[in-house]
Amino acid sequence: MKISGDFFDDAVSLYDWPHHDGTFVPPAPDTILFHFTDLPDVQSAIDVLAARRLSTHLLIGRDGSLTQMLPFDRIGRHAGNSTYLGREGFNRFAIGIEMDNCGRLCTVTTDGGLHASCGKKIPLSLAEPGIHAHENFETLWHNYTKEQLNRVAIVCAGLVKTYGITSILGHDEVAPGRKIDPGPVFPMSTLRVRFLGVPVPRTKQDVAATPIFPVLPRPDAAAPPLLACPLAPGTRCAISARHDQTVYDIQESGQWQRIFFSMEGYVRCHKIVPISGKMYMIQDAGAQLYPAPEDREPLFTAFLPRGAVLRVSGPGSDWRRAAVCCAGWVRCEENFAAAP
Ligand SMILES: [Zn+2]
DSSP states (O other): OOEETTEETTSEEOTTOOOOOOBOOTTOOOEEEEEEOOSSSHHHHHHHHHHTTOBOSEEEOTTSOEEEOSOTTBOOBOOOSOEETTEEOGGGTEEEEEEOOOOEEEEEOTTSOEEETTSOEEOGGGEEEEEOTTOSSEEEEEOOOHHHHHHHHHHHHHHHHHHOOOEEEEHHHHSTTTOOOSOTTSOHHHHHHHHHSSOOOOSSOOOOOOOOOOSSSSSOTTSOOSSSSOOOTTOOEEEESGGGGSSSOHHHHOSEEEEEEEEEEEEEGGGEEEEETTEEEEOSTTOOOBSSTTOSSOSSSSOOOTTOEEEEESOOSSEEEEEEEEEEEEEOTTTOOOOO
């Protein structure tokens, strides 16, 4: 795969994409900036970019397909307000790469899948737990496929060689607080080591790598439960086999299962703060989830922990409808029945 005339020769090219801001001033471009689309597929990403008069240089599909929207000498519109190590406005320096990926997965569906914030249903097998560099709690993320990551490696090699790229960054690093893409399951450090020789430090300090919203944090009856009451019968959950490879081997411990579940209810507005889009975070350690606004009895007696993530829907100035997504361990023998 070669670059000639500022195009990858085997990319599907969208010639004459009208939304851009002139040409780079050398030595730009010197940065590759990764994003996820947070949309169902590549075509919907192209449609949304067109509708918003935006652009990126490349889109990489889940099957590894490569679409080129702008030649590499042109300034795209993908970074927005952005700053990193004293430089501002990363559109002027960066080649934008959009990864076809739905980002954070929010709620469990009736058949044990997961909903992305764009509404697409994602099977649990495509979800990976991860702690975002800006957060200190584990949530679930749409994975990146092998085909996509193979393509990313080829693309990075070509761009580094042709344009002398000196930094590889994520949108979340140049716009912290505003953006979370490409998220914690994107292999950023691996790419930096491989193509730049160094894992460039994150913009935010490292946060404690401790999931704080499990049912039990580990398959250990002595561990303090996160919710100080059992899950209600009928609570939907998805069971993961992915974690067999961790120190807690399901075969060995026998009666424990790693689960993901979601609960819906109402939360007081002043207890939550927005993270991104419909995602909010519990800011006040005294928050609880209620079956209806103004209800006196909460759904579970324990408080939601500070930092727990909620997907909030509908307007409201005092109460908001919210789904809480949790991950943890539960005893299996008496606790599970297949969904009808
Ligand atoms: Zn982005």
